[in-house]
Amino acid sequence: MKADCQDIENTDLTEPSELLRLAKNGDSNSMAKLIEPEIDRIFSMIMKMVGNKQISEELTQEVCMRAWKGIASFKEEALFSTWVTRIAINHTKNFFNSAHFKKTKATGELDQEYLDETPGAETQIISQQTREKVRNAVAELPNIYKEIIWLTQFEAKSYKETASILEIPIGTVSSRVNKALHLLKGSLGGVE
């Protein structure tokens, strides 16, 4: 394993499949290289779902560690990024089901949104109030619709990608999206 570590630092073996092989063998450098480009994406995705910076950071960290912990069992049937997205979705779903979420929700902690600390770090198209409303409305949806909305609407994933992440047929994705939007129209239909 050590030889592998040296390989990665001293030679040109930085192909993702090679990194994956090394990471699966427990090479932390390779895992760091694989996960680093995903961190921003995962954080942004979770932040859009949760809306609280501190919790999103914790969840992002846990997702990354979970990926590291489970990399040996990653079968490479999908892209690494897809696999990590799947972990993130499931982990965030678990968070929404947790007592911790309900408690923080009740105390209003969740509403402390991410504050822009670095210029240009955040692109805000709609107001904070609207963002909160969108997030809350989606959070109220049953799980199967919640994840569909996260992926197809928040993450702008294609139906094909969503189907691959959730391991369901494309037709099911399409019908669930419409059903979810149908459910959301009550809570979001009147937001200006």
Added chain:
Amino acid sequence: MSNLEEKFLAYIDNELTEEERVAFEKKLDSNKQLQKDLAAFKQAQALLKDYAKTSYEADNSLKSSILAEIKNPAKSESRFSVVSMLSNILSVVLNILNPKFARYAICGIALIVTGITTMTFLGQEVSETFSTVGYSIDSTSDNPMIASAPSSPRNEASKPQRQSRRGLERRDRFFKQKSKKRDNVRPSAESVAGMGASVFAKGNISSDKDQDYLADSMYAPPSLASEAKNSTLEFHAEEVEVDQRINTLLQPEIAGSGMNSRSINSNILALKESKPVATDSIRELKDFSVLTPDANREKLGQYSRTLGKKAPRKETSLPLLHNNLVDLFLEEREKVKGIKFMNPVGYWRSTYLPGDRAFRSLSMQLKNQNYENLARRIGLSKLILDKQAKPPKRYFDSPDKGALSLYLNTDRKEVSGESRVLLQVGLQGATRSSSTRPETTTALVIDTSNHLNRNQQKKIIALIEAFLAEKQVGDRFSLYTSEGQALSFDKFSYGQIAVLKPTLFDSKKNIGDSVLSQASEYIKSLEGENDLLGSSNIVYITSGQLPPEAPIEAHKSAISGIPVSIVSLSGPSHEIDRFALSGQGNRWFINSVSDAKRIANSELFAANRTVARALRINIKLKEGVKLVKVIGSEKLNLKQISRVKEAEKSIDQRMAKDFSILADRGEDDDGVQLVIPSFYAGDSHSLLLDLVVPGAGEIADVEMKYKDMVKLKNGSIQAAHSLASGDAERGTMEYSVLSNFLAYELAKSLENAAKMLEQGQSQEALRVIKERLKLLEGLLVRFPKLGEDEAFNGDLAMLREYKRVFAGNWGPHSDELLDSLRLAAWKKILSEPKAF
């Protein structure tokens, strides 16, 4: 769900039959609630779409924390916590006993801690670390989400991660304590500075601990800096000096503020990324000690902006995950200042050269090359080298009508402020049916100057019969013998070839000096008014040994408008290649009589592949948009421009004469102009302009004029491109533009490597290949989407093969390698010749 709701969803999904849809829309017109529902549905959809545009960026501290945790999980923390606890207990006990002795004891503990952590981070195996802290990697589980699925961040399964985060906080507290004690605990500074120097020696700062050591080195006495200078750490010695100067200024404030040393240090280190600031504005650094961390970051941003650099996004504590080449590449793609711009008016060389004879010749030559000997020599079972090269995937639809379609894209979706952008002008040719072809005038010239054996004679007869079989109404085929006798195919009928055979191969007369020119003249006399340009040709059939004058005759015929193709009855040779290049025709090898049909068909349909002629592309940049360069091309000089215009005008006039397509050329336009003589069916091409745009808004107008060979009229397409404001991530189209740019760059590298190899500088060639490979691998890590293009993965595999070959002993195969590199370079830009 009610029936109405079901209908509603089916309506949204477009799943209703026409009848149901009409019925539902009627209902919609009369039902106000339904109308409201539909509006609300659409509003919800729009809101979600807007929300999707919101993006968040993870803090650098989070990134570094995750990466540090992966690279060096909680082992260090547990040690920190244990040692920290021990040191605290010891400190209390010793303070009670003897305060003076306590200082040295604490100092010793600090040294042990730093020693342990240095060992830890200089090289550890992850599994060992995991086992130390009680992690167990569940390798039997297929799905990590199910295997470990915690129901909440606070539950047991997530404990190790949470512990580690807390561990970091504990460590911060530990360093904070250490920092507070520094004033009193001077003796440890030298040793700690030594640790800092060891971090420098590594050449990068790869963990939080490194950062702390660097910070600690600030407290070292000045003598250490000079020691470092005398060692191999010259570069870092300078940094130590800067650190010490900073320290001199900051020390009183740090001691008084009680701030977390890590946050101060991270600010200083981030600032040091641009050393001139650290050196020139050193006094201003004092501000950092009294500002909050957020204000510090803002301050750093201000400094960076003053220098025209981006705000520091990455802390230096992040491991260097990619090599410098990627950074340099991305830096160049971001650069907007200090660039030499070109005047965006004039003619540029076309990058679309499908008819390039050298390319076609090389492609044919290497078509069946399997590099067996080369592979064996370097100990591989097989090599495919250039066969993996192909242009990147282009997302251009074929035109619905006419011959061509035009697409404008950029490598960025949105920009904020002045930005560097690649503008792609994408061309896609129509895929025409090959069932019809223009009337053709063809002369088959048989070289009988050398003895032809019975097998060769059979092949020639098979070829004549194959041409006869392909003959359509209006075609004028003739057979030209060495006797200078032209026999029209019209006179042939069954049995006449057999009659002709005994005399056909009798002649021993040298064909070279006049027969080709006679054949060429004969063809001109047969050409009809409506013959399509390029539909007349000569097919020269030879046993393989060519008379020395033959290429010159072929060249003369080609420049008079009649290309000469060659069919060799023996294997490939340089003479055959030279002849094909001179005659601007195709080159064929007939190995058996069964090849005859394929050759006749391909030769006759070659002219039919052209869907557009005389393409003139004019790109006008909008005000404020500056041209850096046209990728893969160069500006033409006056002599070259006059040649291009001459060729364009001659096609224009020929089209007017042959097809009554109104002549419309001759005038110059302003803007970047490119002329492409002909565009082939089904081909796509990408022209790339490297630009600096002042910000969001319109960037260019593009106009393309061409002679449409599908509709036989003048064609014209106008398009404009603009960029929205924002920071949206690249999508598929943007990655496609980037891939095309990388393809041009790769072609350049391969061509350079070939040049080096030709000059005997194989090590230089290897360096070029290695650098390109490293860059592409680094970019793939940074932009995994690039890997979705099969061509990109092919490039990586190809470069790895070349690297392997160059690193091995290829012996006498340098010519093969040279040809392969050149062909690969071509194939990255152009589609492989189909008509060859």
